[in-house]
Amino acid sequence: MIPYRQGKPAAADAFKLSSNENPFEPLAAVRDAIADSSINRYPDGAATALRELLAARYEVTPDEVQVGAGSVAILAQLITAAATVGDEVIYAWRSFEAYPSLVMVAGATSVQVPNTPDHRHDLSAMAAAVTDRTRVIIVCTPNNPTGAIVTADEFETFMASVPENVLVVLDEAYAEFVFDESAVVGPPLLKKYANLVVLRTFSKAYGLAGLRVGYALGAEYIMDAARSAAIPLSVIEPAQRAAIVSLEHETELLERVKRIAVLRDQVWQALIDQGWDVPRPHGNFLWLPTGDETAWAASVFADFGIVARALPPEGLRVSVGEAGSVDKLLKASAEVVRKLRTAAAQPALD
Numbered sequence: 001m002i003p004y005r006q007g008k009p010a011a012a013d014a015f016k017l018s019s020n021e022n023p024f025e026p027l028a029a030v031r032d033a034i035a036d037s038s039i040n041r042y043p044d045g046a047a048t049a050l051r052e053l054l055a056a057r058y059e060v061t062p063d064e065v066q067v068g069a070g071s072v073a074i075l076a077q078l079i080t081a082a083a084t085v086g087d088e089v090i091y092a093w094r095s096f097e098a099y100p101s102l103v104m105v106a107g108a109t110s111v112q113v114p115n116t117p118d119h120r121h122d123l124s125a126m127a128a129a130v131t132d133r134t135r136v137i138i139v140c141t142p143n144n145p146t147g148a149i150v151t152a153d154e155f156e157t158f159m160a161s162v163p164e165n166v167l168v169v170l171d172e173a174y175a176e177f178v179f180d181e182s183a184v185v186g187p188p189l190l191k192k193y194a195n196l197v198v199l200r201t202f203s204k205a206y207g208l209a210g211l212r213v214g215y216a217l218g219a220e221y222i223m224d225a226a227r228s229a230a231i232p233l234s235v236i237e238p239a240q241r242a243a244i245v246s247l248e249h250e251t252e253l254l255e256r257v258k259r260i261a262v263l264r265d266q267v268w269q270a271l272i273d274q275g276w277d278v279p280r281p282h283g284n285f286l287w288l289p290t291g292d293e294t295a296w297a298a299s300v301f302a303d304f305g306i307v308a309r310a311l312p313p314e315g316l317r318v319s320v321g322e323a324g325s326v327d328k329l330l331k332a333s334a335e336v337v338r339k340l341r342t343a344a345a346q347p348a349l350d
């Protein structure tokens with residue numbers, strides 16, 4: 001079993017663009033909320049206030065909300081609750097690196113459905129992969145690491161062909177960065193599909209990755225199953241408070257998200273101009289399909305002070321970080337192109 005590998009730490013003068021983090025400092029109100037936490041006490045294990053706030057916002061009941069120490073914790077709960085030895089969990093590949101080990105730890109079997117050549121989920125192949133052993137299907141939109149979205153139309157066609165007793169988890173960790181109107185939006189579909197769960201997080205758009213807090217929306221009995229599989233008291237009070245304050249200051253945070261998205265689109269255009277075949281990004285990261293040259297390309301990026309995530313043999317994922325990182329990033333990507341072009345122009349040696 002391959003352990004989950006975190007994005008590498010960056011040297012003092014380098015930019016860490018390997019974990020899709022939010023480059024902005026926490027809001028003062030968030031810092032205050034954390035400072036006010038009574039950390040000699042256990043937290044409210046049910047995260048009552050946060051669940052009530054989320055329930056009101058999504059027009060569901062608090063019992064239809066689960067809060068976890070990161071959305072990945074809730075995904076682990078759902079997979080553990082729904083699948084065991086002999087069961088199958090379907091997801092696209094490449095997708096989020098955590099999926100294979102969560103499935104393996106549950107004792108279940110991963111069924112990885114390759115992305116289309118344009119780096120999108122192949123939803124019809126995913127639906128066709130369903131067997132009587134399938135318990136869960138994970139749909140990731142925007143997909144980490146390729147950045148591609150699933151459209152609303154595609155998703156509805158997909159849901160129509162998935163049996164109602166298969167749990168579909170729509171992982172929307174990067175939803176707030178999506179500005180394409182054709183994209184699927186999970187929460188409004190919950191009333192239509194009883195087997196749908198939507199995962200969201202405070203780690204990305206809200207900049208709370210270090211506090212570990214995410215949530216799921218879905219039918220009460222499914223959320224109860226997740227709660228049964230959870231490690232008690234793992235969402236700490238500072239995280240709950242910070243999440244509540246972040247929702248209260250959402251306008252300011254979503255303004256930052258917009259700035260990240262603008263920068264993302266500028267970097268994407270600059271990469272296209274350099275000759276890269278980069279799929280249109282919809283999260284806070286870009287996907288460079290460097291194939292067999294991935295490890296080498298990552299080392300070139302490192303030489304330029306950019307720590308990217310190498311996912312060989314497919315590609316390199318680079319987060320959209322501080323505005324000051326862009327110049328280094330584009331110099332590194334230009335250097336990769338230059339070296340590859342030079343190598344291609346060399347006559348082959350015997």
Ligand SMILES: Cc1ncc(COP(=O)(O)O)c(C=O)c1O
Nearest residue numbers: 070071072096144173201203214
């Ligand atoms: C697609 C996807 N889902 C879930 C997560 C986990 O986020 P969290 O910090 O909420 O556990 C990530 C984090 O990178 C992600 O990329």
